[in-house]
Amino acid sequence: MPYRRERAESFIQEELTLILREQVKDPRVQPLTITGVDLTPDRRIARVYVACYEGEDVLQEALEGLERAKGFLRSCLAESLHWRFTPQLDFRVDRSWEYGERIEELLKKLEMERPVEDDNDATT
Numbered sequence: 001m002p003y004r005r006e007r008a009e010s011f012i013q014e015e016l017t018l019i020l021r022e023q024v025k026d027p028r029v030q031p032l033t034i035t036g037v038d039l040t041p042d043r044r045i046a047r048v049y050v051a052c053y054e055g056e057d058v059l060q061e062a063l064e065g066l067e068r069a070k071g072f073l074r075s076c077l078a079e080s081l082h083w084r085f086t087p088q089l090d091f092r093v094d095r096s097w098e099y100g101e102r103i104e105e106l107l108k109k110l111e112m113e114r115p116v117e118d119d120n121d122a123t124t
Contacts, residue, residue, distance in 0.1 A: 009037040012046055012077065012087075019076045028065030031058050035094040039087060046087040049094035059093065066091050 017034050036049040050066070052059040066073075070089050078086040 005039050005041070005043075008043070009039050009046075012039070012081075013037045013048075015077055015080050016048060016073060019073055023076060024065075024069050024072065026065040026069055028061045029069065030062075032062045032066065035096070043083070043087055044085070045090055047090045047092055049092050051094045051096075063091065063093070 013034050013036065016037070020029055020032065020034070031052050031054045032050045033052070034048060035051050038047040038049075039045070040047075050062070052062050070091075074086050074089055077089075
């Protein structure tokens with residue numbers, strides 16, 4: 001059963017990405033990237049994770065645009081899902097890339113602080 005849900009989540013992510021790119025006319029949502037979808041076990045709610053790499057102000061504007069387009073997105077999704085009911089869309093910010101960037105910064109800092117080994121010592 002989890003495999004079916006994973007396939008459905010992937011399908012919803014792909015469909016929403018296409019709808020946002022090709023059918024939603026609101027320019028505020030263009031900088032968003034859908035990074036994942038989690039369906040509840042009963043498939044009533046789809047948690048849609050989005051990221052924006054252009055700053056917090058742009059992110060807030062984009063989220064407002066998404067909320068405004070939620071009904072349209074859901075109706076378009078209903079056409080392609082062919083389920084008895086279409087899940088409610090719950091948009092959430094995905095900040096995992098910020099976490100990854102911070103880890104990368106720390107690793108670079110550690111690398112720069114590490115003493116340089118002499119090449120002659122390494123060959124003996």
